[in-house]
Amino acid sequence: MSVTAAQGFEAAGVAVGLKSTGNRDVAVVVNRGPLKVGAAVFTSNRAQANPIMWSKQIVQDGVVEAVVLNSGGANCFTGAFGFQTTHQTAEKAAELLGVSAGDIVVCSTGLIGVGGEDFRAKVLTGVEQGVAALSADGGEDASLAIMTTDSKPKRAVVQRDGWTVGGMAKGAGMLAPGLATMLVVITTDAVLTAEQADEALRAATTVTFDRLDSDGCMSTNDQVTLLASGASGITPDPTDFAAALREVSDNLAAQLQGDAEGASHDITIDVQHAETEADAVEVGRSVARNNLFKAAIFGNDPNWGRVLAAIGTTQAAFDPYDVDVYMNGVRVCTAGGPDRPREEVDLTPRATSLVIDLKVGAAEARIRTNDLTHDYVHENSAYAS
């Protein structure tokens, strides 16, 4: 059900030929209200696609009527023509829905540099067909239309007492902090103010999507959008809403990790006893981005030396010679020296746990990443072809 699990939303996913496979490639998600609350967070990459530049302006007033998303082209670095395409996409949707173009968010994903005449024509056709196909059961189709190299759609729903939060996501590659080729739309029928929506979304993404660092590459197109319809008529306690939103976000982030391009291990890095949460995040990210560590995990090699070498490059507070490392529950390194024999660590399961105990404080953080595999190299050396 994803984005149509909550009351007050309709969605559609249609196929207009942007994908060479003929699969669905344009999605439309519409908020039927009564509230039209919207919030979004965007990639922190300075190189930003046209839909990012557009949508940043749109969400500033906290009002969003609909989201149009396409796969099959990022519309990034496509110049003034590309920006006009995004603008026309919003105008077309607004006209068909009878609302203002200034309340239409646009998201694109695919290859950078794709956004010419053919792209524009197909996207506009997709808006027409998508609006015509809108349905309160359209969440599944929409989640299919945003897939790129994803092997399966990602959807999550959390139901509380009379209100619901649901969402869809696409990811696969280029997952990194500050978001990556990741598009997410989350809807709720809870009654929220625009300020509450914005605050809750930032709090949730900071500890979920922002801590998914599959390959360290930050995209130009990523966006997480939250829409609130108020259709349940229920105003949840802000803490309860924040928890539900975080749960949906965490569930979607785990699905993105589980379907990362070419990965054979889902690695959960738990950094414990850091002086600050920022330190814990820095240490976790440094390991998550270390190709030598990631290649070792692919080879089922509990190479803890590469973990210590990675954390040694950070500025976090700890003593490099007094750190403990656990792999899948086995303490392979203690106080900066070997502990249990590496043979005791079984790295054959896909789910992989790395625990780094910095022994200096009470802060902690979890970073999700993947291993570096032959399939990752293959998929990313062949993506454009």
Add this chain to the structure above:
Amino acid sequence: MSVTAAQGFEAAGVAVGLKSTGNRDVAVVVNRGPLKVGAAVFTSNRAQANPIMWSKQIVQDGVVEAVVLNSGGANCFTGAFGFQTTHQTAEKAAELLGVSAGDIVVCSTGLIGVGGEDFRAKVLTGVEQGVAALSADGGEDASLAIMTTDSKPKRAVVQRDGWTVGGMAKGAGMLAPGLATMLVVITTDAVLTAEQADEALRAATTVTFDRLDSDGCMSTNDQVTLLASGASGITPDPTDFAAALREVSDNLAAQLQGDAEGASHDITIDVQHAETEADAVEVGRSVARNNLFKAAIFGNDPNWGRVLAAIGTTQAAFDPYDVDVYMNGVRVCTAGGPDRPREEVDLTPRATSLVIDLKVGAAEARIRTNDLTHDYVHENSAYAS
């Protein structure tokens, strides 16, 4: 000839079983004087191997008699026993050479965590055999003994009017700024003060070894050592000496790049018209560490979008929508939009040129890197086995 090309040096490389292949694994380089000038630069990783901690103290007074190097074990995170092993290595060499242990530099490379009784016994045997085998023709043997996953030894010699600079290096993987699993020894018979040696070495490494960023992983063991014997009796102009040292360093860095683990492309990233050299280096490194770009080059795919996405993550001064990108001489992107068709770029040669024109200033920098290949993943997933 490498480290024995300059007058006043003897070297040896012997095999004592640290490598399972039976190849040479301990090298000794001795400065016979009359000067005993030494300088060194070390990894900036906070996790530092025992030989790094030892050698940092040794070079402080600018006097170095000899360098002992071993492959087959990094002696890193091996605790107090490991440090004692390094200390005993220096003591043994000093005793046999009739000098002070406080003038013996020690370098190790290999797997982190290796440095137990067996390692110690073999290294000490290697010192005995190495000192016994010292010869003015021993440079080649020494360069073989420091190899790990290197497919060939790296040596370079520059001869000037009556004086010489020569060196050897090992690298292969974990090449990154602040040095990496890279050991380098450079010798000269020029007459230098310790201060001159230190200054020239730092200047040379900053623009050569420090700008080789093969896989973004920084090692715990890396060290570049310069020894000066003064045996030529010639005191070169400091500018001339700096240029010769930079030439040897650049030559060795290029050889390290050319033999990086599993690489199929040697990528030279020239960042032009940056506001500052630091900006140029930051931009070049960001691209050099981008797995998506590196995998694309492996696939002979001139995916300039990934270049712009990588530089967009930096804080350097430039307009993301006014950057030109050239691949192997073809301008594939101008002013943040597509330029020449990607089909015009021939990425089949191993030597690959990427030029990024930031169009804001007069500073520039060159970063060397490699592509991300199946063989890289294979070698690094199997290294410990």
